[in-house]
Amino acid sequence: MEESRLQLEYIEKVKKINEGRDLKYCSVVFGCQMNEKDSEKLCGILEKMGYERTGLEEEADLIIYNTCTVRENADKRLFGRLGVAKQYKEEKPDMLICICGCMMQEEHVVKKIRSSYRYVDLIFGTFNIYKFAELLYTRIEAKEQITDIWDSHREIVEDLPAVRKYPFKSGVNIMYGCDNFCSYCIVPYVRGRERSRRYSDIIDEVKYLVSDGVVEVMLLGQNVNSYGKGLSDNISFAELLKKVADIDGLKRVRFMTSHPKDLSDDLIYVIRDNEKIARHLHLPLQSGSDRLLRLMNRKYTKEGYLELASKIRREIPDIAITTDIITGFPTENEDDVKDTIDVIEKVGYDGAFTFEYSKRTGTAAASMEGQLSKEEMQEHFDRVLKKVQEVSKAQAKRFEGYVMETLIEGVNEKDPSMYTGRISRNNVVHFKKDGHRIGEFVQVRLDECAGFYYNGTVQGG
Ligand code: SAH
Ligand code: SF4
Ligand code: F3S
Secondary structure (H helix, E strand, O other), X not given: OHHHHHHHHHHHHHHHHHOOOOOXXXXXXXOOXXXXXXXXXXXXXXXXXXXXXXXXXXXXXXXXXXXXXXXXXXXXXXHHHHHHHHHHHHHOOOOEEEEEEHHHHOHHHHHHHHHHOOOOOEEEOOOOHHHHHHHHHHHHHHOOOEEEOOOOOOOOOOOOOOOOOXXXXXXXXXXXXXXXXXXXXXXXXXXXXXXXXXXXHHHHHHHHHHHOOOOEEEEEOOOHHHOOOOOOOOOOHHHHHHHHHOOOOOOEEEEEOOOHXXXXXHHHHHHHOOOOEOOEEEOOOEOOOHHHHHHOOOOOOHHHHHHHHHHHHHHOOOOEEEEEEEEOOOOOOHHHHHHHHHXXXXXXXXXXXXXXXXXXXXXXXXXOOOOOXXXXXXXXXXXXXXXXXXXXXXXXHOOOOOEEEEEEEEEOOOOOOEEEEEEOOOOEEEEEXXXXXXXXXXXXXXXXXXXXXXXXXXXXX
């Protein structure tokens, strides 16, 4: 492709400038798996330019922050980090500080950085991430702060270098953006309209990854269930998932995220009938109250969600269902919290992320009346969190004693004589090392459940 050839030329140009210098980069990622995946591409470009990776910002000659803005605390974290980076840069004036990602798609943030953070070298957004090499070259030549933000998507450019965080597992984008406009959510504004990748491109990427040692992939999209809209391929997410699972050499497939309104029966049957597809479904509820679900623009009801969850549990009894819940949405009252708790009990979630509602500029909910006080917010949050923890502990306990196929993901951070792995249901399990290698599948007995993770023992030889 024309564009990727152009970018490869810029990579070469920067590489020439860097020649003979021993340069390091540090990649800092906030947010979701989409950002993780984008940063793997940024790292690939930097390594081709001759930069070597370091985990320490103070050691780096270039830092790239990939930002998230889904909740307000994400913003705060970035500005804290930038303050520290400034001190490093004072000692090392040649250091380059780059910022990209979702937060940069917000005008007020870019304004703030341009006026109060003059030491930032390069600012770009989500739609032109593939231009990183060109932008970095421009910055180096111009010797002044460069900002390039687009307000929408132009083309999908993918055949650029990338380095994977894990050699044995990888995320694979199947779509970009989101069209759902849940009233609290900023993602559609910062990631643009929904667009699906061509089926054949996805399959080719997974096949390539498998040939490169990958055994587990996670298909990524803000709403994978609406995959295929606008494509001439005429293929549904259920069909895509089945085709991916059929790829020889691939051992396990995951996907994120499923919007309940678009989850088809076909998808349930494809998971049920295919052992390679992980026994895990992340099905964000957000709220159990019909009144709030309507205000949130989620397009399903409590009853509809419960029916869906029980159909899934009926068809695939060993599946883990996890969720996201927002507490403190404008006007949330006692009855709403009760409804949410009722759904948590009825579904029996295997895990849940609970978030306090965070007001995002530009979203519909930001201008709604009835924003909650800090105290009310905290009170609702604590009750929901307590219920979620109680329910998911009980769920995890049910699987004590089971032997489960486990992908070894790394050496245990606290105890180097142990490995940490992940079962199909997505729980983590710790067990003694015994000659197996990272990236291998082993059968592990889940001896004891410790909240959301297990301590286990490898079975057989
Ligand atoms: N596309 C995914 C969600 C991506 S954002 C989906 O629809 O399921 C991940 C989670 O962040 C959401 O599920 C929601 O629970 C939470 N979230 C999004 N915007 C939020 C906000 N303004 N305040 C609090 N939580 C929010
Ligand atoms: Fe946000 Fe809703 Fe889109 Fe998820 S589906 S990214 S919550 S707008
Ligand atoms: Fe955050 Fe952007 Fe993902 S806002 S959650 S990094 S799509």
